Amino acid sequence: MTTKTRVVVVGGGLIGTWTALLLVKRGLDVILIEKGIVGAQSSGVNFGNLRLQGRHPGQYPLSLRSQALWENIEELIGDRCEFEKTGHLYVAKNDAEHEKLEQHARVAESHGLVIERIGRNELRRRWSWVGEEPQSATYSARDATANPRLVSVAVARAAQHLGAEIAENTRVTEVLRSGEGFTVKTANGRTIGCDAVVNAAGAWALEVAEAFGETAPMFAAGPPQFVTEPLAYRITPSVQAVDGSVIARQIPRGNVIFAGYPRTASDPVLNRAPVPPVKTLNGMRSLMKIAPFLKSAQVIRVWSGIEGYLPDMLPVIGKSETTPGLFHAFGFCGHGFQVGPGVAAVLVDLIVDGKTETPIDLFSINRFKNEVLVSDKLAKEFDAPAASGSRAG
Missing domain, CATH: 3.30.9.10 (D-Amino Acid Oxidase, subunit A, domain 2)
Known part of the structure; x- marks a missing residue:
C-alpha cells in the first residue's frame, strides 16, 4: 500500500525540520524521513553560532533572511532553544x-x-x-547563538503538532520518478507517493542527487x-x-x-x-x-560532527537541474546552522510559489558541470585529504 503526501523531506536535520515546518504552515502535507534520530548529526552537534560577520558576500541575503527567522524563533515554534543575541x-x-x-x-x-x-x-x-x-x-x-542540541527536535515537534509526519529510524532506499511525481521507498518496506522531494540529507545527500544524474565533489569533515x-x-x-x-x-x-x-x-x-x-x-x-x-x-x-563540504565552500541550494519537483539543500560547509531557517524558507518559496526573491543562483548544483575554483579557506581550514588542489569539477 502506498501512502500519499505532497512533499517528502529526506533528512531530519535543521534544514529538513524547518522545511517541514514552513511547508505545513503553508498548508501542504509533509512527511519527513530521517535515517536515525532528528538532529543527531551535524545539526545537533555544531558550535551553535549564528554569525553574520565574515560571510561570503553572495550569502548575505540568505543569511539575513535566516537571522530574521531566528530572531522570531519563540513565536514560530513555541521554544526559544536558548537563542540569545550575544553579539x-x-x-x-x-x-x-x-x-x-x-x-x-x-x-x-x-x-x-x-x-x-x-x-x-x-x-x-x-x-x-x-x-x-x-x-x-x-x-x-546582532549576531547570536542558540543550542543546537535543542533546535531541530523543537522544530520537528512544532511541525508534527501542525500535522507533519516525522518518521525517525527510517532509511530511504530508493527515490524514483513516477509520472509527474515520485515514489519513495524505505528500508522498513514503506512506499510513499509524493509530488516533490526535498534532498536535505546532509553528508549523505549525494545518494539522492546521483539517482537523478546529478553530483557534486562533496566530502565529509568536521571541526x-x-x-x-x-x-x-x-x-x-x-x-x-x-x-x-x-x-x-x-x-x-x-x-x-x-x-x-x-x-x-x-x-x-x-x-x-x-x-x-x-x-x-x-x-x-x-x-x-x-x-x-x-x-x-x-x-x-x-x-x-559529520558535515558535507564542497571545494568552493558554498552549499548546493535549489531546484534539480534534471528533475522537476526535486529540490536540493546540502553541502553547507559548516555554515548550515545559521542559514538553515532561511534555506528552508527559500525551498518553500520554490515548492509553493515556483520562485524565490532571495538570490540563490550562486548555489546551483549545475556549477559542478564545469571546474570550480577551490576556496582559499579550504586549504587553510582543513587537513582532510580531500581538501587539496586548486580546481575541482
Whole structure:
C-alpha cells in the first residue's frame, strides 16, 4: 500500500525540520524521513553560532533572511532553544589579520549590518578577560547563538503538532520518478507517493542527487570541538579569531564551548567523527592566547560532527537541474546552522510559489558541470585529504 503526501523531506536535520515546518504552515502535507534520530548529526552537534560577520558576500541575503527567522524563533515554534543575541567579537592578532577584519566589515556593512571597529585599548576596557595577543576587533551586536542540541527536535515537534509526519529510524532506499511525481521507498518496506522531494540529507545527500544524474565533489569533515568545566561567567559575546584557530563562547551555566580549525576528516559510512587528542591540546593553547584566564580550565568532553563540504565552500541550494519537483539543500560547509531557517524558507518559496526573491543562483548544483575554483579557506581550514588542489569539477 502506498501512502500519499505532497512533499517528502529526506533528512531530519535543521534544514529538513524547518522545511517541514514552513511547508505545513503553508498548508501542504509533509512527511519527513530521517535515517536515525532528528538532529543527531551535524545539526545537533555544531558550535551553535549564528554569525553574520565574515560571510561570503553572495550569502548575505540568505543569511539575513535566516537571522530574521531566528530572531522570531519563540513565536514560530513555541521554544526559544536558548537563542540569545550575544553579539560576535572578531579578533585580529596582527596587521594582516586586521585588514581581513576590515574587508569583512565593509562587506557586512554593504548589506546593512552595523559593525563596530575596536582598537586594542578599547578591546581590553570592554572585555577585561582578553589577553595581550589580540590587537584589534570588530563587533556585531546582532549576531547570536542558540543550542543546537535543542533546535531541530523543537522544530520537528512544532511541525508534527501542525500535522507533519516525522518518521525517525527510517532509511530511504530508493527515490524514483513516477509520472509527474515520485515514489519513495524505505528500508522498513514503506512506499510513499509524493509530488516533490526535498534532498536535505546532509553528508549523505549525494545518494539522492546521483539517482537523478546529478553530483557534486562533496566530502565529509568536521571541526574539533570541546567544552570545559563550568567557570565564572565572563565571556558574554561569541568570540572568533580571524584565522579560525579559535571559535568560542561561554554559556551562562559557565561552560566554555570551543571549535576551531583545521577541521578533520569524518566517516559517513561508519558514522564516526573522531578528534585526535593533539587537536584538543592545540585548540586549548590557541584559546588561552585570547582568554588567558582559561589556562587552568579542564576539558570535560570532546566531539566533532559529520558535515558535507564542497571545494568552493558554498552549499548546493535549489531546484534539480534534471528533475522537476526535486529540490536540493546540502553541502553547507559548516555554515548550515545559521542559514538553515532561511534555506528552508527559500525551498518553500520554490515548492509553493515556483520562485524565490532571495538570490540563490550562486548555489546551483549545475556549477559542478564545469571546474570550480577551490576556496582559499579550504586549504587553510582543513587537513582532510580531500581538501587539496586548486580546481575541482
